[in-house]
Every structure is written in structure tokens, then in C-alpha cells.
Amino acid sequence: MIHIVAGTAGDAERIRRAVGGDVQIGNGTNELPVDDGRVDCMIVGYRRGLLPNRVRLLEEMGRKLPLIPVILVTDRDTNVAGLLSGVRVSAIVWFDEVQAKLQSHVEKACHATALSQLADVFRQSTLPPSLRAALTHSIHTARSNPVRNLGELAHAVRCSPATLSQQFRRHATGATTLSRFLGGLVLLRAQQLRLAGSSWENVAGQLGFARATLNRKCRKWPGCTLRELEIVGPDILLASFVSQYVQPLLNGAGLRADTNPPRSDQPVSPYRRPS
Structure with missing residues (x-):
């Protein structure tokens, strides 16, 4: 299932039509998909004027839901990259390219986790x-x-x-x-x-x-x-x-798990014990 959070109902519907399938649209009290184990990807859609105030939401998604890819949909703007410095998103799609490109980015993001x-x-x-x-x-x-x-x-x-x-x-x-x-x-x-x-x-x-x-x-x-x-x-x-x-x-089997972000040389915590 795709979980969508957007600045307006119109933008949420535009994103929903572009991705199709099983979609859940969040709101001000349901931005993170609490207690729902079926979410495969999250899409956050905010226009240029609203985006600076939603960076914290993107940070929260990356911190709290690290196993689920997050895709940002926003207006075409060269300043977006700087605004998102240090924020984890799987892809950025411009609103004017939603219909043509969003679905393929969702598929790639889900595969790349x-x-x-x-x-x-x-x-x-x-x-x-x-x-x-x-x-x-x-x-x-x-x-x-x-x-x-x-x-x-x-x-x-x-x-x-x-x-x-x-x-x-x-x-x-x-x-x-x-x-x-x-x-x-x-x-x-x-x-x-x-x-x-x-x-x-x-x-x-x-x-x-x-x-x-x-x-x-x-x-x-x-x-x-x-x-x-x-x-x-x-x-x-x-x-x-x-x-x-x-x-x-x-x-x-003679293989290594070259995944990202896992780093096999990194300790888990001060509480770690052998199992």
C-alpha cells in the first residue's frame, strides 16, 4: 500500500491517480501510518511555499520508519536540494512530471530498500x-x-x-x-x-x-x-x-551482503549481548 501525505486534497488526488493501486491518504492527524503494517512506500507532496515547514516531517519519517522508502513530490526548484540537506528521501519528483515519472520511482524505491x-x-x-x-x-x-x-x-x-x-x-x-x-x-x-x-x-x-x-x-x-x-x-x-x-x-555461500545502510562492522548498542 502507498501512504500519501499532501498539502491539499487536490494534490493528494493527483498523486493518487498517478500511482493507482492500493492507496491511503493521510491528513493532519494521520501523517505517519501508525499501526498499519501494509505500507510499502510513502509519498509526501508539498508545493514550494509549504515545503520549508514540512522538512521536519520528512526527517521524522526517515528516523521513525527507516524500512519504508519516502518519495517527495514538489514544485520544480533548484533550491530543493539545499533545503533537504541531511534529509533521507528515496527520490524527488516534480509536480509537472507526476503522471509520467512517479509510478516508476515508486517501483524503484520499493526495490531499493x-x-x-x-x-x-x-x-x-x-x-x-x-x-x-x-x-x-x-x-x-x-x-x-x-x-x-x-x-x-x-x-x-x-x-x-x-x-x-x-x-x-x-x-x-x-x-x-x-x-x-x-x-x-x-x-x-x-x-x-x-x-x-x-x-x-x-x-x-x-x-x-x-x-x-x-x-x-x-x-x-x-x-x-x-x-x-x-x-x-x-x-x-x-x-x-x-x-x-x-x-x-x-x-x-561465498557471498557478502552489500546493502545500504547496514554496515556489518557497526555495533548495535551498549546493551548488546551475544545471542
Whole structure:
């Protein structure tokens, strides 16, 4: 689903027509898609005169929803780049080019997210076909409703849980397990939902866990409480996930996870413990 925030109802409708499909239009009280796990991309549309006052919204989106691409639609202006210095957006589209270019930018932005890049790495790897399918599926669902456990994943890809677990452990050379990998994806999504404004109770309920269970997962990795997780930078958490759960698996297949922003040499937080 595409979440649209615009300065006027007319501009929101213009953007909606350009992208088509499943679209949600926000408003002054619903600019961030709180408690909605189906958002694939956000589009922010503001005219030149309004844009300077909406830079903070763009900063907030980048900080709180790092797994979702953000596209800015605005008037053609050479000063836009300077105004957005330090702000993370996936693309800028001028209002006079919305109909011709916005849809292609949405498709590219969704494909270019860090988790989408990881899915591509797995898909193109030399890992066993069943494991490739399972990992790719788990990555794709992690941006909305992560797979809760190994049994659920095995059912989704029609493969034995034991087979997937053994293949993962063998290629990760025993460094980690598929269950821990899935737990890490759950926490990436949990942090995103919390930073978007949901309470931990609502986050846990949306993901299908009790809050106490989610807290136990968090203590195993990255080694902190849920409240402490709120002060860990999302990019740092993603980097730690790549280092702890992805890189050992890809090293076993002779590959590296060259994704952006994850940096596998970056520690997650002062609370990090081995899992």
C-alpha cells in the first residue's frame, strides 16, 4: 500500500491517480501510518511555499520508519536540494512530471530498500533452493507482518521445518540459527512500529506475541529491554542484524551482503549481548 501525505486534497488526488493501486491518504492527524503494517512506500507532496515547514516531517519519517522508502513530490526548484540537506528521501519528483515519472520511482524505491536488497542477495545466492525461497519470503514479509516462527515459515514455503533448519545451520557454519534469524526480523519490525507511535502492547499484539515474549526476544538480541530498544538507531539495529544473522550465512555461500545502510562492522548498542 502507498501512504500519501499532501498539502491539499487536490494534490493528494493527483498523486493518487498517478500511482493507482492500493492507496491511503493521510491528513493532519494521520501523517505517519501508525499501526498499519501494509505500507510499502510513502509519498509526501508539498508545493514550494509549504515545503520549508514540512522538512521536519520528512526527517521524522526517515528516523521513525527507516524500512519504508519516502518519495517527495514538489514544485520544480533548484533550491530543493539545499533545503533537504541531511534529509533521507528515496527520490524527488516534480509536480509537472507526476503522471509520467512517479509510478516508476515508486517501483524503484520499493526495490531499493535495504531489506529488498537482502532478498535479492538471497534469491541470487548459491544456497539450496528451498532455503533461498524461505529466506526471501521471510524478508519480504518482514516489512509488514513478519513470520512468527519456523513452523509458520515452513508451511508458507511448503518445506519441512527440519530441512530448513538444518540447511540454515550448515551454511551458517553453526554461527546462528534460522529461528534466531526470524526473531531478529520480528524485532526490526517491532522497533519500526514503536518509533511510528504504537505502544509496545499494540506492537506486540500486531505481531502476534505477548509483550513479555517480545521483551524476552529483545533480551536475546540485541541484548536489551524493549524500552532500551527505543534509543537504538534503526540503521544500527539493521547493521547488527546483518552482522549477526545474515553475514555468517552468506559467508558460507561465498557471498557478502552489500546493502545500504547496514554496515556489518557497526555495533548495535551498549546493551548488546551475544545471542
